[in-house]
Amino acid sequence: MTRSREQAVALDLADPLGPLREQFELPPGQLYLDGNSLGVLPRATAGRVQQVVRGEWGQDLIASWNRAGWMHLPQRVGDKIARLVGAGAGELVVADSTSVNLFKALAAALSMAREDRPAARRILSERSNFPTDLYIAESLAADRGFELELVDRDRLEASLDTGVAVLMLTHVNYRDGHLHDMAALSARAHAVGATTLWDLAHSAGAVPVDLKAEGADFAVGCGYKYLNGGPGAPAFVWVSPHHAGRFRQPLSGWMGHAAPFEFSPGYRPAAGVARYLCGTPPVLSLAALECGVDTVLAAEPLGGMAALRAKSLALTRLFAELVETRCAAHGFTLESPRDDARRGSQVCLSWPRGPAGGAFAVVQALIARGVVGDFRAGDGGGHPDILRFGFTPLYTRFVDAWDAVEHLRQVMEGKEWQRPEHSTRQAVT
Amino acid sequence: MTRSREQAVALDLADPLGPLREQFELPPGQLYLDGNSLGVLPRATAGRVQQVVRGEWGQDLIASWNRAGWMHLPQRVGDKIARLVGAGAGELVVADSTSVNLFKALAAALSMAREDRPAARRILSERSNFPTDLYIAESLAADRGFELELVDRDRLEASLDTGVAVLMLTHVNYRDGHLHDMAALSARAHAVGATTLWDLAHSAGAVPVDLKAEGADFAVGCGYKYLNGGPGAPAFVWVSPHHAGRFRQPLSGWMGHAAPFEFSPGYRPAAGVARYLCGTPPVLSLAALECGVDTVLAAEPLGGMAALRAKSLALTRLFAELVETRCAAHGFTLESPRDDARRGSQVCLSWPRGPAGGAFAVVQALIARGVVGDFRAGDGGGHPDILRFGFTPLYTRFVDAWDAVEHLRQVMEGKEWQRPEHSTRQAVT
Numbered sequence: 002m003t004r005s006r007e008q009a010v011a012l013d014l015a016d017p018l019g020p021l022r023e024q025f026e027l028p029p030g031q032l033y034l035d036g037n038s039l040g041v042l043p044r045a046t047a048g049r050v051q052q053v054v055r056g057e058w059g060q061d062l063i064a065s066w067n068r069a070g071w072m073h074l075p076q077r078v079g080d081k082i083a084r085l086v087g088a089g090a091g092e093l094v095v096a097d098s099t100s101v102n103l104f105k106a107l108a109a110a111l112s113m114a115r116e117d118r119p120a121a122r123r124i125l126s127e128r129s130n131f132p133t134d135l136y137i138a139e140s141l142a143a144d145r146g147f148e149l150e151l152v153d154r155d156r157l158e159a160s161l162d163t164g165v166a167v168l169m170l171t172h173v174n175y176r177d178g179h180l181h182d183m184a185a186l187s188a189r190a191h192a193v194g195a196t197t198l199w200d201l202a203h204s205a206g207a208v209p210v211d212l213k214a215e216g217a218d219f220a221v222g223c224g225y226k227y228l229n230g231g232p233g234a235p236a237f238v239w240v241s242p243h244h245a246g247r248f249r250q251p252l253s254g255w256m257g258h259a260a261p262f263e264f265s266p267g268y269r270p271a272a273g274v275a276r277y278l279c280g281t282p283p284v285l286s287l288a289a290l291e292c293g294v295d296t297v298l299a300a301e302p303l304g305g306m307a308a309l310r311a312k313s314l315a316l317t318r319l320f321a322e323l324v325e326t327r328c329a330a331h332g333f334t335l336e337s338p339r340d341d342a343r344r345g346s347q348v349c350l351s352w353p354r355g356p357a358g359g360a361f362a363v364v365q366a367l368i369a370r371g372v373v374g375d376f377r378a379g380d381g382g383g384h385p386d387i388l389r390f391g392f393t394p395l396y397t398r399f400v401d402a403w404d405a406v407e408h409l410r411q412v413m414e415g416k417e418w419q420r421p422e423h424s425t426r427q428a429v430t
Numbered sequence: 431m432t433r434s435r436e437q438a439v440a441l442d443l444a445d446p447l448g449p450l451r452e453q454f455e456l457p458p459g460q461l462y463l464d465g466n467s468l469g470v471l472p473r474a475t476a477g478r479v480q481q482v483v484r485g486e487w488g489q490d491l492i493a494s495w496n497r498a499g500w501m502h503l504p505q506r507v508g509d510k511i512a513r514l515v516g517a518g519a520g521e522l523v524v525a526d527s528t529s530v531n532l533f534k535a536l537a538a539a540l541s542m543a544r545e546d547r548p549a550a551r552r553i554l555s556e557r558s559n560f561p562t563d564l565y566i567a568e569s570l571a572a573d574r575g576f577e578l579e580l581v582d583r584d585r586l587e588a589s590l591d592t593g594v595a596v597l598m599l600t601h602v603n604y605r606d607g608h609l610h611d612m613a614a615l616s617a618r619a620h621a622v623g624a625t626t627l628w629d630l631a632h633s634a635g636a637v638p639v640d641l642k643a644e645g646a647d648f649a650v651g652c653g654y655k656y657l658n659g660g661p662g663a664p665a666f667v668w669v670s671p672h673h674a675g676r677f678r679q680p681l682s683g684w685m686g687h688a689a690p691f692e693f694s695p696g697y698r699p700a701a702g703v704a705r706y707l708c709g710t711p712p713v714l715s716l717a718a719l720e721c722g723v724d725t726v727l728a729a730e731p732l733g734g735m736a737a738l739r740a741k742s743l744a745l746t747r748l749f750a751e752l753v754e755t756r757c758a759a760h761g762f763t764l765e766s767p768r769d770d771a772r773r774g775s776q777v778c779l780s781w782p783r784g785p786a787g788g789a790f791a792v793v794q795a796l797i798a799r800g801v802v803g804d805f806r807a808g809d810g811g812g813h814p815d816i817l818r819f820g821f822t823p824l825y826t827r828f829v830d831a832w833d834a835v836e837h838l839r840q841v842m843e844g845k846e847w848q849r850p851e852h853s854t855r856q857a858v859t
Contacts, residue, residue: 028489028491033491035491035492038492039487039491039492041488041491042484042487042488046483047484050480050714051476051480054479055455055471055476057661058468058471058660058661059455059457059470059471060457062460062462062470062802063464063468063802063804064797064802065661071661071662097526097527098526098683098709098711099709100681100683101530101681101683101708101709104680104681128695129695130695132684132690132694132695132697133683133684133685135697136683136697137681137683139682140678140680140681140682140697144573144680176693225710231483231713231714232486232487232494232710232713233709233710233712233714233716234712235712249569251533251569251570252530252566252569253565253569254527254530254562254565254566255529255560255562258561261561262807264560264561264806264809265561265809266557266559266564267568268568279527280526280529280530280662280665281527281654281662282527282662283661283663283712283714284660284662284715285479285712285714285718286712286713286714286715287662289483368493373492375492377693378691378693380693
């Protein structure tokens with residue numbers, strides 16, 4: 002148990018991953034605990050983006066599609082991300098947004114179910130899955146005659162029966178940080194014949210993922226959270242090599258054609274996962290994403306995702322313990338899992354004793370002190386309002402966890418959250 | 431008729447749009463006639479992108495979704511593009527790629543047809559439409575029980591009957607630069623009850639478009655050609671206000687939800703065209719696109735799209751005339767329309783007397799001289815190999831047209847295209 006700021010500082014000094022922080026441009030005066038929403042800027046990114054803008058685009062123009070390798074960026078960056086999620090080279094591409102990739106992957110998974118198991122008509126997911134995943138599934142279910150079944154987390158296993166076509170889950174929950182047991186749920190899904198589609202938005206770069214060993218069939222993920230790719234960075238999609246060549250996905254754009262520059266009027270899908278590409282990729286954003294992915298790959302010689310995971314768990318454990326000891330008087334409830342094996346890289350609190358809007362005001366008061374976490378509204382039912390704190394082991398220090406809790410303690414003891422300027426509600430992503 | 435380089439220089443000196451060229455970083459030593467593939471870099475872009483990377487992302491991080499207006503970039507840039515294509519404010523959004531937007535718009539148009547005119551089961555398009563449009567239509571037609579009917583251009587009007595659900599066309603053809611009469615074809619489509627979907631990839635920023643006056647129902651377009659948004663810049667989608675609120679499009683991601691930050695599990699589409707948004711937008715690429723669009727809007731006080739169009743026609747007319755007079759001995763055939771009213775902003779040549787691969791080698795020999803046009807392969811049938819030259823009136827000068835033809839003459843007279851290094855085929859987009 003860390004009992005003083007000095008002890009936290011000592012943990013940082015002893016941390017073999019500490020130097021990875023030097024890869025980032027951390028904003029002065031901020032204690033940023035929101036890398037699960039938008040990762041911070043890597044030092045390499047601004048220069049690389051300038052090189053793409055001024056050199057590759059400005060000087061070489063169209064020639065850069067070949068000379069600078071723009072044509073193969075989706076695969077090149079995809080191969081790098083593959084190393085972080087247990088996928089092989091050539092199995093994962095960067096493209097579009099997470100929502101669009103989920104559409105492609107789920108559509109293919111439904112085509113597979115229709116062909117292999119026509120009686121399986123349900124898409125099973127978790128009620129508290131990230132909404133965009135549910136919206137896309139709702140749309141595809143309606144269009145293709147499937148039913149989207151949403152259950153509470155603890156009913157997932159019991160709901161898996163032979164009527165399930167696809168089990169579609171987000172690996173780490175965006176609200177409370179719950180980490181699903183991908184291997185166990187995938188095995189259970191496969192036992193009833195269902196395929197699995199995993200959204201790695203809050204996993205890639207944050208927790209070890211071994212897609213092939215853990216039985217995933219399809220996966221998508223986000224570039225702008227723990228991969229530090231910048232605002233709205235392109236997303237990625239992986240399809241198990243067992244299925245990648247079987248189906249067209251419906252967004253059959255020219256970049257997924259077997260020979261885009263033949264300009265032939267009929268679609269012929271590229272081999273493997275390349276058919277999950279659609280239109281021309283946003284090169285500037287893709288170049289920035291590559292710099293972000295490189296910051297995570299830089300941990301490979303230091304133990305890679307396993308080492309990052311160990312630090313992440315130590316950080317979230319420390320933060321939660323400090324809230325429960327040093328802020329004990331203020332009545333926060335830990336909403337993220339205590340069990341290391343079930344917790345992603347974030348800590349979530351609710352404030353059941355607080356007034357309506359209280360959790361929001363606390364987050365605002367912390368932001369006013371430079372401690373950036375975020376707020377996620379409850380649903381008035383089973384899910385309370387949440388104060389959410391993300392820990393990115395690449396750049397978050399143990400002393401940051403200590404200081405953040407100290408700020409929280411001061412906000413509560415000084416009743417800073419009651420100041421009128423902290424109660425105005427604004428959209429924050 | 432311009433008979434000397436001096437006369438071309440004089441045209442530039444007299445050109446009221448000439449100063450607009452100062453908005454661009456033109457690469458030294460290049461005579462760039464490929465803005466219809468990738469527009470050149472505006473001077474403002476590199477600085478603006480740095481500001482977004484270092485300031486908005488690097489310093490303000492997540493706060494920039496509100497403070498820097500990232501949340502409303504798709505609408506803000508959309509409203510600017512709207513001014514170039516005859517759309518109203520709030521009617522057009524920037525999102526995803528052209529292919530993905532075409533999918534959304536065509537899906538909505540097919541839903542409309544199914545509801546309003548169940549017997550209309552055909553999507554009518556042109557055989558030589560840009561392939562990605564055809565691939566997307568092929569996919570949607572198969573999924574939704576429609577038939578994709580591809581006809582030659584001169585059969586379009588005759589093929590429009592009450593069995594047509596959607597007339598889907600690219601306004602300016604990517605190969606030969608043919609410009610459809612949007613108003614006439616839309617009227618004919620409406621007369622049989624069909625809706626119209628126009629792809630403005632080679633129109634927006636190049637030729638005047640008046641979507642509402644010309645009877646379009648849906649439109650999509652590209653950000654990286656005449657809008658100078660940079661490689662793979664996000665695309666746009668417009669839906670007539672008559673239809674925008676009627677249908678969900680199938681890519682129902684959270685950014686198109688009526689209240690994305692409610693995080694409610696059920697999809698409720700936003701009002702109007704905002705429901706055509708899907709996932710989180712790539713902010714760096716979007717910021718660059720805004721700079722590109724601004725370069726076109728800068729022509730507004732000088733006569734806007736009408737003035738740009740007049741210059742574009744003068745440029746393409748001059749280039750074609752010079753090829754036919756100064757390169758008469760070499761046997762090129764003009765493949766783009768002679769009629770100003772039917773020609774987009776490019777000139778296309780074939781070389782029927784050349785050997786197999788000859789057109790490609792000529793393009794390569796020109797590129798070796800710094801004259802950048804591009805090559806589009808024929809289909810061995812009705813469409814020959816093409817040498818394609820794009821004219822962007824914002825930055826292309828009359829003297830460039832003169833010089834380009836002079837280079838072409840020298841390439842032909844010196845038989846430079848026969849050099850072995852010019853015959854190697856590479857993909858060029």
